[in-house]
Amino acid sequence: MGDRAERRMFLTWCALAAATVLSAWAGTGETAFESNAVAALTVIAVAVIKIRVVMREFMHVRHGPVILRWLTDMWLVLTCGTMVGMYLLGVAG
Secondary structure: OOHHHHHHHHHHHHHHHHHHHHHHHHOOOOOOOOOHHHHHHHHHHHHHHHHHHHHHHHOOHHHOOHHHHHHHHHHHHHHHHHHHHHHHHHHHO
């Protein structure tokens, strides 16, 4: 790997670590969020972003065919929508 690729990998890893810290902070309940729902939806959103980054960077989907990139993004949209919907149904019920 070249220096540029190693730097990109390192920066990606740092961003994922920072996102993990953000999720942990948001999920503690001692945050600036006014409700648990906002905190939970923030954790879900950060998780989806992290999954996309891992798929694109570490599973090399970024270099794959356009259909693969499209399918992985649609899978994420469907999965995220399902998680948010289930959470909101659980909160309402």
